[in-house]
Amino acid sequence: MNSRSGISYFTDEHDLFRQTFRDFLEKEVKPHIDEWEKAGELPRSIYKKFGEMGFFGMTHEEKYGGSAGDMWYNVIFDEELARMNSGGFSASIGAHPMLAMTHLNHEGTEEQKQRYLVPGIKGEKVGCLAITERFGGSDVQAIRTTAVKDGDDYILNGSKTFITNGVLSDFLIIVAKTAPELKAKGISLFIVDRESDGLSATALDKLGWRASDTGEIAMDNVRVPASNLLGHENHGFFYIMQHFVSERLAMANGGVATSAYAMEVTLKYMNEREAFGRKINKFQVLRHHIAQMASEIEMNRQFCYSLYDRYQNGDYLVKEASMAKLVCTQMADRVVTQCLQMFGGYGFMEEYPMARMFRDTRLGQIGGGTSEILCEIISKIMIDKEGYQAPN
C-alpha cells in the first residue's frame, strides 16, 4: 500500500478499490494459483468473476459496462495482481483488458465494441493480441503475416508466436501486412474469431509464466470479414506504437510491484528465520542489501508514477516509457535474484515464493521489447535526435 503522506497520486476511492480488489484476489485467486500454474492455463470461471466484479471495465466507458475510472485504477490493478506471485496469472488476466481490449476500445467501431468489448468487459469473451513472429522478434516492421483483400473479406496467412492467451482466447487481434511494400506503413489490425477456419494454435512450454497459455498461432488462409478490420487499413503500426507506451509503463511498474512484493515476503522470512542463534534480519550484510533494494524500488516507483501522471496529462512518452521498462525490469531481476538468495536453500524450493517469482520475473527484460531493443530506441532518441513523434 502506498504512503499517503506528501505527494500521492491515489485518492481515497483508489485506496478503497485497492482494498476491495486485494480482498477479492486473496479469496478467489490466491487459493487456486498452484493448481492453475500446474494446469498451464486459467479456467474461464475466473474471467467471469473478474467481469462480474467489474474489474475488466474500470477505465472503460459506462455505456460498454465500464465504470469510467482514471488510469490509476489500472496501476492498482497491476500492482495487486503482482501480489498473487504468478506471472502467468497476471499475464493471462492482464493481456485481455490491457492488450486486446485497449485496441478494441481505441480503434474499434461501435459495432465491434458491442460484439467484443462489451462481452470482454463482462469476462464472457477473452481476447489476445498477436504481433510477434518467429522471424523478427521485437522488430514489428519485419512481420510476414499477410492479409490480402478478397471481395468483402481479407485472407490471412502466416504465423505468430509468444502470444499470451494465444490458445484459449475467444478472439485474437492479429497484426498483418496489408501492403507489404509499404513496410511499417502497410500494417493493419484484424479481429479474428477463434473458430475461424484455418486458424490453429499450440501452447509453448516456458521457464515461467506457467499459469498462462502462451501460444504459437498458425493461419492458413483464414478468412476474415472486412468489418473485422480494426481501425484504418495500414494504420496498424501507429496503433501499436501508441499502445506500446502504456504497455511498457505497465511492465515497468509491474517490475516495481514484483520487486516490492519480493522484498515484502523476504522481510517476513528474515524476521522468522534464524541462523547462528539470531534472526537473519540482524545480519548487517543482509540488512544493507535490503536498504539498497528498498532505495532502488522507491526510486523506480516514483519514476513510474511520475510517468503515469504525465501520461494521463497527455504527454508523449516513448522515450521515458522505454527507459522505465528498461531500468525497472532490470531492477526486478536484481531484486528477485537477491531476495531468492536471502532464502538460502528454501529459495530454490517451489513451496516457498521466490522460486516461481524468479522464473516469472525473467520475462520482464524479454517481453514487450527486449532490453536491447529498448536501448536501440532510446539511443536513437538521445543520440540521433530521432523524434518518434506522435502520429497525427
Place this chain on the structure above:
Amino acid sequence: MNSRSGISYFTDEHDLFRQTFRDFLEKEVKPHIDEWEKAGELPRSIYKKFGEMGFFGMTHEEKYGGSAGDMWYNVIFDEELARMNSGGFSASIGAHPMLAMTHLNHEGTEEQKQRYLVPGIKGEKVGCLAITERFGGSDVQAIRTTAVKDGDDYILNGSKTFITNGVLSDFLIIVAKTAPELKAKGISLFIVDRESDGLSATALDKLGWRASDTGEIAMDNVRVPASNLLGHENHGFFYIMQHFVSERLAMANGGVATSAYAMEVTLKYMNEREAFGRKINKFQVLRHHIAQMASEIEMNRQFCYSLYDRYQNGDYLVKEASMAKLVCTQMADRVVTQCLQMFGGYGFMEEYPMARMFRDTRLGQIGGGTSEILCEIISKIMIDKEGYQAPN
C-alpha cells in the same frame, strides 16, 4: 575441450577419456534428459551403465573395481556432465561418487568398502550424503540430529533436508551428533541402509535440478549397528570440512563448465538467428557481451585448474576453494542470465536450452555453502587471520 597449447593439465589419456565419456553421454544420456527432468528422478539403469563403463571408479583403487586415475578424471567427469544441461542429472549422478563414495573411500573400513564402495562403483548401490537440516542451513555445527549409543547400536533421531538422492538412494551417509555438548567435536558419520526401520523420506519440488530427487529425511529411532559408524566417533566435522574443499572446487569448476556451455550454445544460436537483416552475432553490443563473458570464463577456469593442481599436490585450500566457489558460481549466474537474454523470447521457452540452465544454475550460489557463508569463511581467514588449518 581444452586447448592443448602452452600449459595443459590434461594428457592424451585424459582427452581420450573425455571423448569416450562425451560419446557415451551423447548416446545414453542426452536423449533421455527431458524424460528424466519430467520424472523428477533418474532410472536405476543409468547408474548401472555408468558402473559398467567404469565411470564411477575412475579415481578409486583397482582392488575395489576402480581404475586409479588422477583427480583430473573427476574434473573431466564434471565438465562433461555439465554439457548435458541438466543440473538434476549432474547432481544425482555426481552426488553418489563425489559425496557419498568420497567419504566411504576415505573414512570407510575395509568391510564397509566391500559392502558399499564396491557395489557403488559398479552402480549397483547408490548413495547420498545427508548433512543439512531445516534449522541451521550451512551451519554444520548447529545440526540437531542425534545418535545415541545403545549396546552395539546407535539410535538416530532427527531430520535432514535438501538431500540429493535423499529419496531413491540405497544407503545414506548421515551426519549426527554423538556428543552434542562438544559441538563441532561431537559429530559423527553413519552409513544407514535405506530399509532401516524408522527412516522415511519425501521428495521436494524445486526451481531447478528437476531430474534429481531432493529429499527431506526423517529419522524416528533408526537403529544403526556400530559397525556402520564411518571413521572415528566425533571426528565427523573434520571429515566434512576436509571434503568441503573438493566439493567447493567441483562446484566452482561446475560453474565454469556451465558458463562455457552456455556460451557455446549461445554462440551457435547467434550464428543462426537473424534480426534486422543480419545475423545477431554481428551486433556490437552482443559481441562485446560475449567478449566480456569469454574473458571471465577463461580467467575463472584457469583459477580452478590452478587450484586443482595445487590440491593434487597436497596444498590446503580452504580459503582458495571457498573463493573459487564464490566467484565462479556468481559468474555462472551472470553468464547464464546474459546468455538467456541473447536468445530473446526463445530464452524463455523450455524447448531451448537456456530456460533450464537458468533454473538449474541458480543453485550454485546456494548449495554447498551459500555465497554469504563463503564470505564469512573468507573474511575470517583474510581479516581475523583464522587458520582453518588442516586437522592432523
Place this chain on the structure above:
Amino acid sequence: MNKIFFTEEHELFRQSLRAFLNKEVRPNIEQWEADEEIPRSIYKRFGEMGFMGVTYPEKYGGMGLDTFFSVVYTEEMIKMNSSGFNTSIGAHAGLALAHINGEGSEDQKQNYLTPGLAGKRIGCLAITEPSGGSDVASISTKASRDGDHFIINGSKTFISNGVLSDYIVAAVRTGGPGAKGLSMVIIDRETPGVSATKLKKMGWHASDTGEIAFDNVRIPDSQLLGEENKGFFYIMQHFASERLGMALIAVSQAQLALDLAIDYMAEREVFGRTIDKFQVLRHRIAQLSSEVTSARAFVYLLYKQYSEGDYIIKEAAMAKLVTTQLSDKVCYECMRLFGGYGYMESYPMARLLRDSQLGTIGGGTSEVLCEIISKMIIDTKEYKAVI
C-alpha cells in the same frame, strides 16, 4: 518533465543565473581549482545578485523563493563542473546559514545571516571529527561552561570552508555522552585558540577543506545556536535537506557527464566514423540516461514532498544512496568513453569523475545510509521531526 515541477518563473531564473555563471564563474574555474579556493569577491557577487539565498527570507536579504528555485540553482551550479566551487558557496549558504536561519536568534541572524546572504561574512559547518567519522553521536569536542562562557577544546576535520571562513558553526559536547549531550555554537574565526590547516584532496580542488583545532577557545554563551543539548536533533533535521541536496548534485553531475559525452561522441571519429555510431557506446548512453532519468524523477518528487513539509528522512537517505552510486558509475563510464582524453585534465571528464567520487562518502557514507534505511525498514524505527 519540467512542466510538473517548474514554472515560467523558474525558467527565467535559470536563464539569468546561467548567464551570470557563464560570465563571472566559468572563465575563472581553472584558476580557482589551481588556487584551491575561491576569492571573496565571488561571494560578494553572489550576494549582490541575490543568488546566495534563493530560498531565505527577504527580511535578511534572501529572495524568499520556493524550493524549486534552489533546485534550478543547484542544477546550474553543477554545470560549472567544479564541485569545489559549488561546495565553497554551498557550505556557507546551504549548511552554515541553514543552521543560523533555522535555530539562530534574531541577534544571530542579524550578525551572521544578513551579512552572509550579502556574501560579506562567510561561514562553515563543523561536525565531523577525526576519530568519529559519520558517528555524530560520539562527537568529543568539549564545550565546558565557565560562567556565561564556554571553553571549547577538540578538533574537526573534512570541513569545507574550514580555513577561510569567518566563523564556524560547530557541534560540541555540552552535556553527557551520546546524542543528548550535543549543542551547536557559532565560533568566530578570530577567537584565540582557533587554528586550521588545509587538506589535499582527490577532487573538490576549488574548495578549501580544513582540519580545525580548538585549543581553549572561549566564547560567550550567546553564541549558542538554539537550545543547549539539542544539537543532535538540529543536525539530523538539516541532514534530510543536505542529503537531498547531495542527491540533486549527484543527478546533475551524472546528467552533465552524459551531456558532455553525447556531444563528444558526435564529434570524435575513430575507424572512419563518429563514435556515436558504435552500438556499444550508444547502448551505454541509453542505459545510463534511463537510470539518470529515473533518479531525477525521484529527487524532484522528494523536493516536492520536502517543500510541502514532509519529513522525508528515509527517502532522502535512499536518494543520496542511489544517486551518488549512480553518479560515480555514470561519470566513470562517460570518462572512459572519451578514451585517453578522458584522463586528461584539459578535458572535463577527469575533474567530473574525481569530484563525483566524494558523493558516496560525504554527508553520511553509503554504509551509514544503509544503516539508517535498514533500521527504518527492517526494525521499523521512526525518526521524528523535532518540532
Place this chain on the structure above:
Amino acid sequence: MNKIFFTEEHELFRQSLRAFLNKEVRPNIEQWEADEEIPRSIYKRFGEMGFMGVTYPEKYGGMGLDTFFSVVYTEEMIKMNSSGFNTSIGAHAGLALAHINGEGSEDQKQNYLTPGLAGKRIGCLAITEPSGGSDVASISTKASRDGDHFIINGSKTFISNGVLSDYIVAAVRTGGPGAKGLSMVIIDRETPGVSATKLKKMGWHASDTGEIAFDNVRIPDSQLLGEENKGFFYIMQHFASERLGMALIAVSQAQLALDLAIDYMAEREVFGRTIDKFQVLRHRIAQLSSEVTSARAFVYLLYKQYSEGDYIIKEAAMAKLVTTQLSDKVCYECMRLFGGYGYMESYPMARLLRDSQLGTIGGGTSEVLCEIISKMIIDTKEYKAVI
C-alpha cells in the same frame, strides 16, 4: 600459489628489490608526484643495480633472467603506489627497449639498449595520435623518403616520457594506407623539428606524459627499426606482453588496495569498534579478495604460457580487459572503505584510485579489447605471430 611459479631465487630477488625501492624510491614518491616527473638519477640507480633490464640479455647489460623475475619486479614496483613512477621506468625499459631489443640492429642495440639498460639514455614509445586513438592502422604521421633519409611530419599524444626522454621510438607511415604501410623509427630528441609539451592528467602524476610534434624531422634511414613497412606487426607483437604487463599491474594495484584496506580496518574505530568487525565491510573484502585471487591465477598462468613461447594475443587481451575493470572496482571500493580519509591525498587510496583509472583506457581501451576478443571468438579470426 607462489610455489608453482616462484623459486627461492625469485624470492631473494624480491627481497633485494623491495629493500632498494623502500630505501631509494619510497621516500621520494611524494616529491616526484608533485614534480610530475622522476629525476635522471633514479634511472641511473636502476641501471647500476641491474633492475632496469631484468630479462634483457646480459650481453647488453641486462640480467638475462626468466619472465617471473619481471613479474616480481612489477609486483614490487606497484607497491610504491605511484603508477607515474612505474610508468616512467616502464615506458623506457618495457616499451622503448622492448622494440629495440626485439627488432634493433646490433648497432642500434649498442647505441640505445646498452646505455638504456645502464639508465643513461632514456627512451619512449610513440604510437598513439590525437586523431586515431586506439586505431593503430590509421596512423597518419608521415615519413617520406628523401634519399637515404626520412622526413617526418605529424604528431603523437599520450606518450609516457614524451617530453624528457632522449629518443623516441615512433610508429610512422612509410607506405600506403592501412596496417601494411607502417614502420618503426628511432628519433633522437635533439633532431631539429622535434617538439613536445606536457599533458596534465587525472593520475599518473609522477610520469611525464607528452604530446610530440614532428615538423620536417630529418633522420637517416639507419634509424629504421626492423624492416620497412613491418611496423604494425611489430607493434602487435609487443602488444601481447604490454597487455599482460598491464594486467599484472592491475592485479597488483588491486592487491595493494586490499592490503591497505585490511590494515586500515584493523586500526580504524567507529561506533566503538574497529571497522574490521562490520560484516558489510568484511564481506566486501572477502568478495574482492576472491576476485583478485582468481585474476592473479589467470595472469600468472599467462605469464607461464608466454614464457614458454605461446602466442597469447587473445588471452592477454582477455586478461587486460577483466583485470583493469577489477582494479578500478577494487580501488574504488577500498577507497570508500577509508571514509573521508579515502578522499584525502595524504592517505594512499586517492592516488591509487586515480592511478588505476587509466587501466581500462591505456594500451587498448576495453572496447577495443572487446573488438579483438569477439573477432577471435565469434568470427574465429586468428592473429598470427610474425616470426
